[in-house]
Amino acid sequence: MTDHGEASDEALMIAYRDGDGRAFQVLYGRHRGGLYRFLLRQCGAPALAEELFQDVWLNVVRARQRYVPEARFATYLYRIAHNRLIDHFRRASHRPSIAAEEDEDPVADLVADRRHQPEVRMESKVWVERFMSLLAGLPDAQREAFVMHEEAGLSVDEIAQATGVNAETAKSRLRYAVAKLRRGLQELE
Amino acid sequence: VNEDANRDLSRLYRGGAREEPPAWLDQEIMAAARRDVLRPDIRAYPGPRARWQVPLALAAVLTLAVSLALVMEGELEQTPAASSVAARDGTVMPEGDTKPSSPVSQDPREPERSAPGFEQPLQAPAAAASHAVTQSRAIDLVAPKRGLDAESSDRRAGEEAGRAGQHVDGPDAATPAIPPAPAAPALSPAQRMGPILPSTGNYRAEKPDAFKLESAPGGEGAGARNRAAVPGETDDERALLGRDPAKAPAVPPTGATHSPPTEASGGAFRRSERIDERAAQRMPPEDWLREIEQLRRDGREEQARIRLAQFLERFPSYPLPESLK
Numbered sequence: 001m002t003d004h005g006e007a008s009d010e011a012l013m014i015a016y017r018d019g020d021g022r023a024f025q026v027l028y029g030r031h032r033g034g035l036y037r038f039l040l041r042q043c044g045a046p047a048l049a050e051e052l053f054q055d056v057w058l059n060v061v062r063a064r065q066r067y068v069p070e071a072r073f074a075t076y077l078y079r080i081a082h083n084r085l086i087d088h089f090r091r092a093s094h095r096p097s098i099a100a101e102e103d104e105d106p107v108a109d110l111v112a113d114r115r116h117q118p119e120v121r122m123e124s125k126v127w128v129e130r131f132m133s134l135l136a137g138l139p140d141a142q143r144e145a146f147v148m149h150e151e152a153g154l155s156v157d158e159i160a161q162a163t164g165v166n167a168e169t170a171k172s173r174l175r176y177a178v179a180k181l182r183r184g185l186q187e188l189e
Numbered sequence: 190v191n192e193d194a195n196r197d198l199s200r201l202y203r204g205g206a207r208e209e210p211p212a213w214l215d216q217e218i219m220a221a222a223r224r225d226v227l228r229p230d231i232r233a234y235p236g237p238r239a240r241w242q243v244p245l246a247l248a249a250v251l252t253l254a255v256s257l258a259l260v261m262e263g264e265l266e267q268t269p270a271a272s273s274v275a276a277r278d279g280t281v282m283p284e285g286d287t288k289p290s291s292p293v294s295q296d297p298r299e300p301e302r303s304a305p306g307f308e309q310p311l312q313a314p315a316a317a318a319s320h321a322v323t324q325s326r327a328i329d330l331v332a333p334k335r336g337l338d339a340e341s342s343d344r345r346a347g348e349e350a351g352r353a354g355q356h357v358d359g360p361d362a363a364t365p366a367i368p369p370a371p372a373a374p375a376l377s378p379a380q381r382m383g384p385i386l387p388s389t390g391n392y393r394a395e396k397p398d399a400f401k402l403e404s405a406p407g408g409e410g411a412g413a414r415n416r417a418a419v420p421g422e423t424d425d426e427r428a429l430l431g432r433d434p435a436k437a438p439a440v441p442p443t444g445a446t447h448s449p450p451t452e453a454s455g456g457a458f459r460r461s462e463r464i465d466e467r468a469a470q471r472m473p474p475e476d477w478l479r480e481i482e483q484l485r486r487d488g489r490e491e492q493a494r495i496r497l498a499q500f501l502e503r504f505p506s507y508p509l510p511e512s513l514k
Contacts, residue, residue, distance in 0.1 A: 021226045025219060036210040050214055057218045061225045131198075132205040150202050181198055 009073030017064045024064075028057065031077055034151035038078065041147045042085050042140065052088060056081045071161060074152040079162040082144070127185070134184035142177035145170055474504045481513060 004012055004026040015023035035056065040049040059080050067076075135143060141163070148154045148162060160170035472480075477500050484493035497513060 016222070016226070019226050021223050024222045024226075028215075028218065028222070032215065033209050037206045037208050040208055041206070046208075050210065053210055054214060054218060058221055061218075061222045064225065125204075128201055128204040131201040135202070135205075146202075150199055151206075178195060178198060182194060185201075 010069040013064070013067055013073050013076075014069060017067050024061075027073070031074065031152070035077060035081060038144075038147050038151050039081060039085070041135065042144060043088065044136070048088075052081070052084050056084050059084070072154075072158060074154060075158045075162050078148055078152055078154065079164075082163050130188050131181065131185065134181050137184075138177055138180060142173045142180070145173040146177040146181075149174060474500070474507045477504075478510060478513065482510075485512075 004015070004023050007015070007023070007026070009027060009030065012023040012027040016027065036049060036053050039052045039056075040046060043049050043052060056077070060077065070076075135146070138146065144163065145159050148159050154162060156171045156174060157167050159174065160167040163170060477496070481493050481496045481500065484490075484496060500507075501509075
């Protein structure tokens with residue numbers, strides 16, 4: 001059996017496309033947690049997240065023969081997840097709030113007083129819970145950008161590609177998300 | 190500063206986001222992935238059956254199309270030939286028969302038609318109506334098949350003969366190749382066909398064999414046999430052909446003379462009348478006049494006047510005999 005431990009995601013997906021079931025197993029192991037958490041952050045309910053998670057992976061399985069490595073596999077995977085979420089929200093008549101951009105400059109918040117920066121208290125469980133609460137309170141698009149960045153390591157361009165927006169929009173969403181989280185932590189202090 | 194801030198946020202996030210999908214979900218997804226890999230890919234590796242499906246389907250379609258074209262071509266060749274023979278000789282071929290008719294009838298059922306008593310039950314109104322419907326159907330069925338040119342040439346031949354003063358004597362004169370109907374001289378056209386539809390030679394000749402036996406729906410001979418159940422025939426078919434006594438229109442007892450339609454038979458009679466009108470429109474003028482004269486001789490003046498008015502509408506320039514003027 002081929003050792004897929006060092007292979008890239010794209011190589012694994014190509015191997016799976018060509019009939020290598022083991023390659024899919026490795027690929028799934030790499031992305032299962034991140035994708036599940038992304039879906040859970042976006043929809044909020046574990047049961048619904050499980051259903052969407054299964055749908056996304058089954059889409060990958062069904063589309064394996066059409067897979068062409070045009071981008072990183074993670075971008076491809078999170079694009080499927082994003083589209084599935086959009087379908088779900090549309091059916092549920094829930095419109096995700098599109099980046100509620102604010103007037104203030106988020107960069108100004110990022111250069112706040114170092115004394116209030118969260119790393120000094122990041123060991124605390126309370127801070128983690130507060131942080132997760134702040135994250136859940138973000139607008140959907142900003143939270144999506146932040147979680148894609150954290151879970152899959154997607155760059156701004158890749159987030160833009162996965163969410164179907166231009167790079168500037170994706171960058172703006174990510175910056176706003178970070179700024180709001182930081183400001184929220186400062187307020188809680 | 191930004192990188193440090195982002196790193197801090199990432200640590201906080203990783204501290205809180207530790208959820209994992211349940212194991213049963215992992216198993217289901219992995220099983221689906223395995224199934225998809227094990228499933229043979231027809232598109233990528235078509236089997237021998239799949240490889241031959243499209244060529245076989247194309248070959249079948251081509252074969253059907255060619256054979257259909259050949260059959261249609263053969264029919265088209267036969268139709269003008271039959272029409273031209275009919276136009277030249279005034280002969281109408283029986284359906285599906287392209288050979289010229291011999292003077293002696295080859296139909297084994299011909300004696301039944303000319304058997305004594307065969308024509309008599311036709312005088313019953315309901316029976317006449319049924320017969321008229323049957324004959325009208327025969328005309329409607331036969332006329333389109335033999336082609337419009339044959340029909341129009343028949344009509345032209347009759348009209349030209351009338352204008353030239355030729356005496357076209359029933360079916361024998363118009364259709365010399367068709368054997369004469371033996372019972373025809375005994376009864377007038379109006380008597381043969383009942384009160385409305387007169388018999389004409391052309392239409393009698395056009396009737397296919399299946400309808401020849403239907404010519405005496407009220408009779409005890411052939412007509413009675415026709416009404417009897419035929420093995421393998423369904424009730425609906427019997428009802429359509431008027432053989433089912435339960436579904437067929439009421440037929441008076443044999444020997445009843447033709448009389449005006451009664452209340453009971455009025456509906457069927459009026460229906461047959463409408464159909465007969467259509468058939469009568471196709472009659473040659475001389476037959477039409479004979480029918481009118483016969484109606485007058487029978488004392489049915491009102492009906493004769495109606496028929497005469499229809500005749501004048503149909504043939505406005507046709508010279509009327511002195512008796513009708």
